Amino acid sequence: LKVMETNINTMMEFVLLGFSDIPKFHWFLSGAFLAVYMIILMGNGIIILITRVDPALQTPMYFFLSNFSFLEICYVSVTLPRMLMDLWTQKGNISLFACATQMCFALMLGATKCLLLAVMAYDRYVAICHPLHYPIVMNHKTCIQLVAGSWISAITLSLSFCGSNQINHFFCDIPPILKLAYGDIFVNEMVVYIFAVVFVTVPFMLVLGSYTRIISTILRLPSNTGRTKAFSTCSSHLIVIVLFYGSAIITYLKPKSNQYEETDKLLSLFYTILTPMFNPMIYSLRNKDVTEALRKFLPKSLT
Numbered sequence: 001l002k003v004m005e006t007n008i009n010t011m012m013e014f015v016l017l018g019f020s021d022i023p024k025f026h027w028f029l030s031g032a033f034l035a036v037y038m039i040i041l042m043g044n045g046i047i048i049l050i051t052r053v054d055p056a057l058q059t060p061m062y063f064f065l066s067n068f069s070f071l072e073i074c075y076v077s078v079t080l081p082r083m084l085m086d087l088w089t090q091k092g093n094i095s096l097f098a099c100a101t102q103m104c105f106a107l108m109l110g111a112t113k114c115l116l117l118a119v120m121a122y123d124r125y126v127a128i129c130h131p132l133h134y135p136i137v138m139n140h141k142t143c144i145q146l147v148a149g150s151w152i153s154a155i156t157l158s159l160s161f162c163g164s165n166q167i168n169h170f171f172c173d174i175p176p177i178l179k180l181a182y183g184d185i186f187v188n189e190m191v192v193y194i195f196a197v198v199f200v201t202v203p204f205m206l207v208l209g210s211y212t213r214i215i216s217t218i219l220r221l222p223s224n225t226g227r228t229k230a231f232s233t234c235s236s237h238l239i240v241i242v243l244f245y246g247s248a249i250i251t252y253l254k255p256k257s258n259q260y261e262e263t264d265k266l267l268s269l270f271y272t273i274l275t276p277m278f279n280p281m282i283y284s285l286r287n288k289d290v291t292e293a294l295r296k297f298l299p300k301s302l303t
Contacts, residue, residue, distance in 0.1 A: 014099050016092035018083060018170040023090070030087040036277050037080045043280030044069035046294070054293040060138040061127070061233075064120045065283060067147050071116060072276040075109040078102060079171040079272050086170070099172040106171065106272075110248070111199035117241055118203035118210075119146045124234040125210040129217045169265060171272070176264070196249075204245050211238065236283050243278065247271040 019029055051057045051066040082102065086092045094102075127134050169176040211234070218230045247270045284290045 013093055013095045014172070015166045016082075016086055016094055016170060016172070017166055017168045018086050018092055026087050026090060030084060033080060033084055033087070033273070036273060037076065037084070040076050040080075040273075040276045040280075041073060043284075044072050044276065046297075047280050047283065047290070050290070050293045050297050054297065056289060057293055060123055060143045061120075062289075063143050064116065064123055064147065068113075068116055068120065069280065071109060071113055072279060075106075075113060076273060076276045078105045078109060083170045092167075094172065099167075099177075103172040103174065103177065106173065107195070111195070113244065114199050114203040114248075115149070116147070117237075117244065118206045120237055121207040121210040121241070122146075124237060125214055127233070128214050128230050169268065171268075173268060200245070200248055204241075204249065207241055207245075232288070236287055239282050240275070240279055243275045244271050247275075 019026065022029075047069040048066045051062040051069075079102070082094070123138055126137050130137065167176050214234060218227050221227045221230060247267045250267055284294060
């Protein structure tokens with residue numbers, strides 16, 4: 001009974017190991033991740049601001065982009081501040097409730113991100129493949145409905161734990177937590193796979209279908225100028241999709257094994273932190289409308 005009581009008390013909290021295996025670099029990592037967080041907040045914040053104030057960006061494409069930037073800020077804020085605190089204090093203790101809350105929000109926002117990327121691909125499909133119908137199909141009401149639908153997603157898991165309470169990860173994610181569960185976790189693993197299929201694979205297939213039609217339409221355009229202009233409107237979005245979906249699909253659908261723990265952390269670091277930092281750069285550097293809006297906005301904001 002004492003052993004059972006000790007296990008129950010121990011499992012009231014977890015320990016996020018994070019980057020504790022390289023303690024000599026914790027100050028360097030703290031500074032680097034703090035800089036990354038500031039870049040993410042500033043970069044995505046500027047995207048949100050210019051798409052609101054610039055009349056040339058009042059289109060469905062930039063409406064979705066501003067929502068995507070806001071989602072990126074929310075998504076990274078679920079994991080990065082906690083990781084920075086753990087690096088500063090050199091303690092990774094997190095309560096069971098806080099861990100469950102972080103995991104729930106990370107999954108909800110991750111699912112929303114997948115769905116919103118699919119919506120943005122559909123927007124480009126209508127704009128390029130059916131340009132005459134674009135103002136009718138992608139009207140303001142439809143855009144709001146698509147964004148609202150993307151934000152409505154959730155998942156709940158119920159697990160029992162025993163043995164170690166150490167999570168070899170920098171935030172509470174399903175794959176590393178499942179490794180601590182005991183008993184028959186087949187149902188929970190099936191929930192994870194169903195979640196991955198519904199919210200990752202299905203949207204990815206929709207994106208793939210949309211871009212297959214888009215590329216086919218672009219290749220049939222008569223002039224090189226038309227093809228270049230059409231492809232430039234969706235190339236930024238395509239790069240973001242490859243970066244995010246590539247790492248997410250590998251993380252959630254590959255076989256679970258302890259030998260992949262360090263790889264899991266690197267992949268998670270890539271799609272939770274690095275892609276939100278790169279996305280504003282990708283959209284601003286590869287989009288003439290955004291760069292032109294920035295040229296007009298930045299001088300005004302500095303004066």
